[in-house]
Amino acid sequence: MVFDIAEIGDEGLDIMFQVAKDQFEIDQEDCSLSKDVDVSGHLARVGDDIYLKGKVTTELVLSCSRCLDPLTHSVDSKLKSHFVPPDPDSDATGEVGLHASDIDTEVYEGDQIDLTQSVLDGILLTVPVISLCSDNCKGMCPQCGVKLSRGSCDCSNEASIDPRLEVLKQLKNKLK
Secondary structure: OEEEHHHOEOOEEEEEEEEOHHHOOOOOOOEEEOOOEEEEEEEEEEOOEEEEEEEEEEEEEEEOOOOOOEEEEEEEEEEEEEEEOOOOOOOOOOOOOOOHHHOOEEEOOOOEEEOHHHHHHHHHOOOOOOOOOOOOOOOEOOOOOOEOOOOOOOOOOOOOOOHHHHHHHHHHHHHO
8 A cells, every 4th residue: 555656646646456454453352354445546746745535445343332242344434644744844753743733644754655554544433432233232231241132131130239338328228
């Protein structure tokens, strides 16, 4: 996913390629790619700045937030990035000060841009905070771990009380 800047002419460069799923490292236990990643878009060059507008599609395998069953999540995300050369006025440590308007800005080195991080960001931004296998998923029993959508368990419905809070329960009963 590395492109030479010289390949991007005045009219831009249309791109379309597929990347093997093992080329991306997703460091979340309950999230992995199940299909190769399809990327399409257009690279435009204005001076030394490169603009990417495109789309990424793939599928992720996630864990249900309630019952931990695996589920498939389709990714169809828009890509938008702005690649800029390093600022010659930046300090020698390589640290760059970013502003809120720089959220889609990436700094490139040399005569090439690498789209890997932009594509990975496009994938990860589609991951829901809470993913459910179904809207009516009942989750798991907190005591025995039985998946309540598949059946019931013999555990008591009364939640176990932290022994340190037992004194408050007794006080509550006295106030009744």
